[in-house]
Amino acid sequence: MYVATKGGERAIGAAHAWLAEERRGDTSLPEIEVAQVEQQLGLAVDRVMAEGSCHDRGLAALAVKQARGDLIEAAFLLRAYRTTLPRFGASAPLDTGAMHIRRRISATYKDLPGGQVLGPTFDYTHRLLDFRLAAAGMTPETAPEAEPDGTATPRVTELLAQEGLMQREAPSEVEPGDLTREPLSFPADRPVRLQALARGDEGFLLGLGYSTQRGYGNAHPFVGEIRVGDVAVCLTPPELGFEIEIGDIGVTECQMVNQFHGSRTEPPQFTRGYGLVFGHGERKAMAMALVDRALRAEEMGEEATAPAQQAEFVLYHCDNVEATGFVEHLKLPHYVDFQSELENVRAMRASAETAREAAE
Amino acid sequence: MTPPLLSARGLELRFGRIAALDGVDLDIWPGEVVAIVGESGSGKTTLLRVLSGLMPPDAGEVVFDGQDVLGMSEAARRRLMRTDWGFVHQNPRDGLRMGVSAGGNIGERLMAVGARHYGGIRAQASEWLARVEIDPSRIDALPRTFSGGMQQRLQIARTLVTHPRLVFMDEPTGGLDVSVQARLLDLIRALVAELGLAVLLVTHDIAAARLLAHRILVMRHGRVVEQGLTDRVLDDPQHPYTQLLVASVLAA
Amino acid sequence: MTAPESGYNFAYLDESTKRMIRRAILKGVAIPGHQVPFGSREMPLPYGWGTGGIQVTASILGPADVLKVIDQGADDTTNAVSIRAFFRRVAGVATTERTAEATVIQTRHRIPERPLTENQILVYQVPMPEPLFRLEARVAETRRMHALADYGLMHVRLYEDVARHGRIATSYNYPVMVNGRYLMSPSPIPAFDNPKMHRMPALQLFGAGREKRIYAVPPWTEVRSLDFDDHPFRPIRAPQSCALCGSQESYLDEVLTDDRGGRIFVCSDTDWCAERQAAREAAE
Numbered sequence: 001m002y003v004a005t006k007g008g009e010r011a012i013g014a015a016h017a018w019l020a021e022e023r024r025g026d027t028s029l030p031e032i033e034v035a036q037v038e039q040q041l042g043l044a045v046d047r048v049m050a051e052g053s054c055h056d057r058g059l060a061a062l063a064v065k066q067a068r069g070d071l072i073e074a075a076f077l078l079r080a081y082r083t084t085l086p087r088f089g090a091s092a093p094l095d096t097g098a099m100h101i102r103r104r105i106s107a108t109y110k111d112l113p114g115g116q117v118l119g120p121t122f123d124y125t126h127r128l129l130d131f132r133l134a135a136a137g138m139t140p141e142t143a144p145e146a147e148p149d150g151t152a153t154p155r156v157t158e159l160l161a162q163e164g165l166m167q168r169e170a171p172s173e174v175e176p177g178d179l180t181r182e183p184l185s186f187p188a189d190r191p192v193r194l195q196a197l198a199r200g201d202e203g204f205l206l207g208l209g210y211s212t213q214r215g216y217g218n219a220h221p222f223v224g225e226i227r228v229g230d231v232a233v234c235l236t237p238p239e240l241g242f243e244i245e246i247g248d249i250g251v252t253e254c255q256m257v258n259q260f261h262g263s264r265t266e267p268p269q270f271t272r273g274y275g276l277v278f279g280h281g282e283r284k285a286m287a288m289a290l291v292d293r294a295l296r297a298e299e300m301g302e303e304a305t306a307p308a309q310q311a312e313f314v315l316y317h318c319d320n321v322e323a324t325g326f327v328e329h330l331k332l333p334h335y336v337d338f339q340s341e342l343e344n345v346r347a348m349r350a351s352a353e354t355a356r357e358a359a360e
Numbered sequence: 361m362t363p364p365l366l367s368a369r370g371l372e373l374r375f376g377r378i379a380a381l382d383g384v385d386l387d388i389w390p391g392e393v394v395a396i397v398g399e400s401g402s403g404k405t406t407l408l409r410v411l412s413g414l415m416p417p418d419a420g421e422v423v424f425d426g427q428d429v430l431g432m433s434e435a436a437r438r439r440l441m442r443t444d445w446g447f448v449h450q451n452p453r454d455g456l457r458m459g460v461s462a463g464g465n466i467g468e469r470l471m472a473v474g475a476r477h478y479g480g481i482r483a484q485a486s487e488w489l490a491r492v493e494i495d496p497s498r499i500d501a502l503p504r505t506f507s508g509g510m511q512q513r514l515q516i517a518r519t520l521v522t523h524p525r526l527v528f529m530d531e532p533t534g535g536l537d538v539s540v541q542a543r544l545l546d547l548i549r550a551l552v553a554e555l556g557l558a559v560l561l562v563t564h565d566i567a568a569a570r571l572l573a574h575r576i577l578v579m580r581h582g583r584v585v586e587q588g589l590t591d592r593v594l595d596d597p598q599h600p601y602t603q604l605l606v607a608s609v610l611a612a
Numbered sequence: 613m614t615a616p617e618s619g620y621n622f623a624y625l626d627e628s629t630k631r632m633i634r635r636a637i638l639k640g641v642a643i644p645g646h647q648v649p650f651g652s653r654e655m656p657l658p659y660g661w662g663t664g665g666i667q668v669t670a671s672i673l674g675p676a677d678v679l680k681v682i683d684q685g686a687d688d689t690t691n692a693v694s695i696r697a698f699f700r701r702v703a704g705v706a707t708t709e710r711t712a713e714a715t716v717i718q719t720r721h722r723i724p725e726r727p728l729t730e731n732q733i734l735v736y737q738v739p740m741p742e743p744l745f746r747l748e749a750r751v752a753e754t755r756r757m758h759a760l761a762d763y764g765l766m767h768v769r770l771y772e773d774v775a776r777h778g779r780i781a782t783s784y785n786y787p788v789m790v791n792g793r794y795l796m797s798p799s800p801i802p803a804f805d806n807p808k809m810h811r812m813p814a815l816q817l818f819g820a821g822r823e824k825r826i827y828a829v830p831p832w833t834e835v836r837s838l839d840f841d842d843h844p845f846r847p848i849r850a851p852q853s854c855a856l857c858g859s860q861e862s863y864l865d866e867v868l869t870d871d872r873g874g875r876i877f878v879c880s881d882t883d884w885c886a887e888r889q890a891a892r893e894a895a896e
Contacts (some may be wrong), residue, residue: 008688008689008690008692008693008694009693009697011690012690012693012694012697076658079654080654080655080656082654083653083654083655084620084626180651180653180654181651182651183649183650183651183652183824183825184824185649186751186752187752312750312751312752316751321654321658321659322659322822324658324659325658325659325660325661325663325822326659326660326739326822327660328658328660329658329659329660329661329739332660332661332683332691332720333683333684333689333690333691334684334721334800335684335865335866336684336685336721336722336784336801336802336863336865336880337721337783337784337785337800337802339802339850339863339864339865339866339880340783340784340802340803340804340848341783341784342850342866343783343848343849343850344781344783344848347779347848348777348778348779348781351778351779434756434760435759435760435761438760438762442764457768460768460772461772461775461776463771463775464768464771464772464775467767467768467771468764468765468767468768469764471764471767471768471771472762472763472764472767476839476840476841477840477841477842478771478774478840478841478842478843479842480842481771481840482775499775500775500776
């Protein structure tokens with residue numbers, strides 16, 4: 001006699017235990033510490049902070065460890081934690097002009113105030129597997145340090161704007177929307193779009209940004225500037241009534257300079273694509289800046305035909321926690337629906353068969 | 361005398377420095393076919409879009425059967441569009457659902473006004489295919505398997521199936537071969553007479569206007585420079601621009 | 613009853629979030645079938661696993677409620693087990709597998725066979741709340757279509773089904789018209805279950821977490837499956853009877869028993885089936 005499969009609860013418990021075992025791996029090897037992840041897999045931690053939209057290196061490192069290195073899973077863990085946190089206020093806009101810079105490059109000027117600062121970058125490394133890293137215990141030589149020259153590092157886009165060549169962003173006193181509190185609706189304004197992109201999946205944005213360079217969208221981008229470093233977060237607590245600095249966070253900012261041919265009312269000038277992400281994430285910041293500019297097509301009176309220019313398409317699909325959920329939910333049982341399809345297809349085949357026999 | 365079905369007064373619309381509509385007045389009575397002729401850029405397509413509520417003018421008013429077209433809600437305008445009005449686009453792809461069968465294309469308007477009997481919808485679709493000279497056995501075929509002329513006839517069937525009172529036609533024979541054009545014009549003329557439709561026809565083709573229209577409006581630079589009964593305007597044009605238009609036809 | 617997890621509010625969500633969700637629910641009840649956007653939260657379960665249903669359940673649950681969770685009609689499917697355990701953990705409410713005993717039933721893909729009462733609430737997990745999404749992907753455009761009750765496209769789709777297949781080929785997630793006004797997705801329940809929605813005494817709530825929409829069908833509301841007069845809606849089930857309880861009315865799952873075409877059919881609603889088996893044993 002047939003007995004239906006039971007024991008869901010026991011199976012789940014056993015699966016979790018097995019997962020924990022797999023996570024730990026070979027117990028004859030030392031367990032990886034969260035602090036090691038945070039220090040030595042820093043870029044993974046940065047990506048998880050960006051896509052998890054929570055700036056906390058320790059928690060992000062814990063999430064990476066718990067997720068066994070699955071960075072989307074880690075971002076999901078961080079988000080689910082973040083959403084339970086109380087909100088005690090909104091900070092003032094970050095002043096990236098006053099960033100404590102670790103890296104700053106411009107592709108549009110050979111030299112400029114503040115100079116080009118290469119910083120810790122893979123850019124000019126030769127991608128040869130370094131077998132010295134396979135042997136633990138090597139401490140790198142101390143990197144040479146230059147004396148800070150004390151000059152300010154103004155943003156490239158600001159230098160252009162002073163000449164009237166860069167379109168200024170319209171300042172707004174309106175509080176930006178909060179995607180984690182209010183659902184997306186269309187038309188989505190730029191603060192909301194940027195918010196979605198900043199949380200968006202690096203791979204998805206990379207592909208979209210790349211497509212704008214290959215003719216899917218009308219992009220003529222230059223990297224005006226990429227800067228990486230720490231910026232102060234300032235807040236005005238209502239009980240104090242004046243602004244205080246509550247700490248520093250690491251961010252990467254990319255400002256892309258794009259051509260704009262002008263319109264009936266505006267002379268030709270450059271326009272901006274903007275990217276900002278938590279931590280050190282140049283690829284994501286650059287892709288974000290490309291996509292941000294592409295999404296401004298309508299506002300610029302440009303034809304919007306490419307995928308990267310379709311706000312609904314981009315914003316509804318860039319969130320990897322949402323995307324992974326819906327793609328992966330296909331593995332949940334669907335046998336009730338499948339059964340109805342089975343009966344449906346059987347019935348249609350039967351009537352097709354009857355019709356064929358009648359015709360013969 | 362019966363009031364006009366559609367009446368427009370003082371329509372103004374500017375694109376920057378260009379006047380697309382410059383003080384246009386227009387009336388169309390039930391059962392009347394009015395052609396708006398002029399070169400491309402004369403404002404005739406803009407006029408059609410404004411009259412059908414697709415584009416708001418800077419000034420002026422449009423009244424259909426006592427209703428203010430420009431002031432009506434989107435819902436009311438869409439209702440008009442699927443009941444009393446029809447729109448035949450120059451490119452049949454703009455007026456058809458290319459992924460839906462010929463029968464489904466014709467049936468859509470019937471279903472939109474409440475038809476819920478599949479057999480009845482199908483019978484009407486068959487009948488209309490025959491009326492526009494498409495073999496009813498093609499009822500389940502997709503429009504993309506049709507020739508350009510057939511697609512245009514299908515679009516006309518889809519539009520007329522609910523017996524609208526006013527049909528807007530934007531260059532309905534544009535983009536078709538001359539021989540196909542003639543056949544289509546004959547078909548439109550027969551259907552319009554049979555159904556007693558009012559038609560507002562935009563065309564740069566003077567021959568089409570002569571064949572179909574009772575009355576002609578000649579547009580240039582957003583103004584109506586001459587209007588009157590078709591024979592009068594074409595045989596005895598008063599305005600120099602009309603004379604040029606007519607002459608170019610004669611030369612052709 | 614296990615004690616609720618410490619450190620979290622009752623039923624996990626904070627009270628202001630629950631109030632926000634309850635406002636969306638009330639709006640949904642006031643406009644039957646209309647999709648109300650809401651500030652869906654990121655839940656500790658993945659999108660697609662029922663985050664919308666979980667948020668709705670969390671917002672309406674009280675300490676005295678008795679919760680039943682089913683997936684594919686069954687209480688013992690892994691996801692149903694997991695969601696039930698979640699609420700036991702964060703709300704400490706009583707749970708049951710008996711349809712008759714539950715005050716709140718969260719479901720994925722089925723409506724229980726036993727008719728529900730006015731004292732019960734049925735919460736559906738919804739993956740895609742938009743019934744028109746396969747015909748029109750742009751959300752802004754589908755919202756406009758709902759606002760204008762412009763549903764010609766959906767009827768064209770049904771026409772095409774009949775023209776091509778001789779029948780309406782939709783077998784689940786079969787679109788319904790609610791209260792004669794809004795076209796609504798019933799969530800991916802089999803079309804077999806659609807008639808149960810019509811004038812159901814229980815309140816029906818629908819939560820789509822990833823898509824951030826809530827909608828509702830108040831008790832006793834008219835819910836019609838779209839069809840043609842001459843091709844009426846037909847609920848489909850496998851024409852067999854349940855191998856366990858013998859039911860010829862319930863919706864059946866097909867179970868493959870070997871790789872030579874062997875198969876049996878059993879009730880998808882495990883509680884319904886168990887009750888019938890118990891009744892039969894008692895009679896013997």
